[in-house]
Amino acid sequence: MTTGVTEKRMTVAPVEEAVRVPRRRSGSSRPSESRGAWLLMTPYAVLLLIAGVIPIGYAIGTSLQKAPTDLDPSTGFGGIDSFREVVTDFRFVDTFTNILSVLVVWLPIMMIGIVGLALLLHASPGRFGATMRFVYFIPGALAGIANLVLWVYLLNPSQSPIEGLWHAMGITTIKQAVVAPHQMPLILAAMMFFQGAGSWVMVVNGGLNGISEEVLEAARLDGANAWHLACHVKLPIIRPWVGYAALMNLAYGFQLFLEPQLLDQVASNALPDQWTPTQLGYAFAFSNFNFPAAAAMSLILLVITLGIGLLIVFRSGLFGKEDH
Numbered sequence: 001m002t003t004g005v006t007e008k009r010m011t012v013a014p015v016e017e018a019v020r021v022p023r024r025r026s027g028s029s030r031p032s033e034s035r036g037a038w039l040l041m042t043p044y045a046v047l048l049l050i051a052g053v054i055p056i057g058y059a060i061g062t063s064l065q066k067a068p069t070d071l072d073p074s075t076g077f078g079g080i081d082s083f084r085e086v087v088t089d090f091r092f093v094d095t096f097t098n099i100l101s102v103l104v105v106w107l108p109i110m111m112i113g114i115v116g117l118a119l120l121l122h123a124s125p126g127r128f129g130a131t132m133r134f135v136y137f138i139p140g141a142l143a144g145i146a147n148l149v150l151w152v153y154l155l156n157p158s159q160s161p162i163e164g165l166w167h168a169m170g171i172t173t174i175k176q177a178v179v180a181p182h183q184m185p186l187i188l189a190a191m192m193f194f195q196g197a198g199s200w201v202m203v204v205n206g207g208l209n210g211i212s213e214e215v216l217e218a219a220r221l222d223g224a225n226a227w228h229l230a231c232h233v234k235l236p237i238i239r240p241w242v243g244y245a246a247l248m249n250l251a252y253g254f255q256l257f258l259e260p261q262l263l264d265q266v267a268s269n270a271l272p273d274q275w276t277p278t279q280l281g282y283a284f285a286f287s288n289f290n291f292p293a294a295a296a297m298s299l300i301l302l303v304i305t306l307g308i309g310l311l312i313v314f315r316s317g318l319f320g321k322e323d324h
Contacts (some may be wrong), residue, residue: 009052056302062295082292086284086300095277098184103253106189110249113197115242118204119230133205136198147195148262180266184275189257196252200245207241208234247312254305257282277301 025196068077104296107179117136121129139147153159156174157166171177178184211234219233235242257278265270276298 022309037139056299058296060299061311063292064170065292065300066233067292078292082290082296085290085293086296090279091272091274094130094167095270095274099254099256099276101182101185102188102256103250106192107249109189109251110193110197111242111246112198113193114200114204115235117197117201118208118238121201121205122208122234123226123230131203136201138193139198145262146218147191148259151187151194152263152266169305175270179270180265184260184263184271187263188256191259192253192256194313196249200249202279202314204238204241204245207238211237243312244314247309250308250312251305254301 016163063082064077064079066076066081068075120138121132124324152174154162156176157172157177158161160166166172166177169180171180178187215237216229219229224233255278256276260271260275261279264273264275274283278301281297281301282296284290284297
């Protein structure tokens with residue numbers, strides 16, 4: 001005998017069944033869409049050829065040359081000698097250890113911060129959300145030298161607003177702040193997060209704004225609260241945007257050059273001149289005048305970042321095709 005009263009199950013399973021990320025398929029698009037896509041891609045393809053493919057080809061050719069020396073000024077085909085010289089250099093492993101120590105600290109904080117702030121913004125519509133988007137974006141305007149000047153001010157115990165914290169740690173000069181054990185990865189992670197987080201929050205928030213309101217409403221009707229919506233509905237849908245942010249930030253981290261280079265100067269050259277792989281490549285080219293070794297170093301970085309980037313692309317479905 002039925003009573004006419006049904007019990008509403010507050011589970012997330014119906015939400016996941018009702019709201020699924022569309023499956024990828026390999027079906028062909030309409031000819032007009034294909035023509036439009038190729039038309040839009042043409043300017044980028046030209047720029048990629050000029051600024052990407054041709055320099056990579058030149059780097060490959062240069063890396064296979066023999067660098068002239070005082071004892072042997074002749075040049076010519078050198079095979080993989082430049083790669084061997086780079087890999088066996090005593091600074092090679094240290095530079096990658098340094099950059100990995102930064103990435104281990106910075107990249108998880110960056111991605112958690114980006115996704116968390118974007119979800120909070122999307123859950124806060126209206127004037128408050130718009131105001132916070134503007135506030136988060138402001139640090140992005142302090143790029144390059146402007147960001148460094150701000151951090152030099154913060155790191156200088158004699159002028160910093162957190163002077164008490166520095167003195168409590170026994171640090172009285174900016175040189176001590178920079179060269180303190182295990183301090184440099186934390187400083188660089190803070191600098192890069194402050195500079196880049198706001199811009200990427202906007203990118204991920206754009207993906208969240210593309211989610212249909214009908215999808216969210218269906219999830220709410222199935223009993224999803226704000227936490228369920230964020231974890232089981234929104235995050236799976238914006239996975240390509242998160243993958244894109246991770247890919248670009250990873251590439252930026254491996255190319256780190258300006259921040260450690262200038263921090264070394266303001267700290268009276270207290271840091272190693274070749275703290276990152278890009279600094280080592282710069283030293284090969286403009287200190288040792290060994291351009292084949294510098295080209296080899298750049299190709300090694302390219303292979304590493306490209307390999308990790310492809311892994312992120314395939315795992316996140318960044319460039320997959322969706323059903324409509």
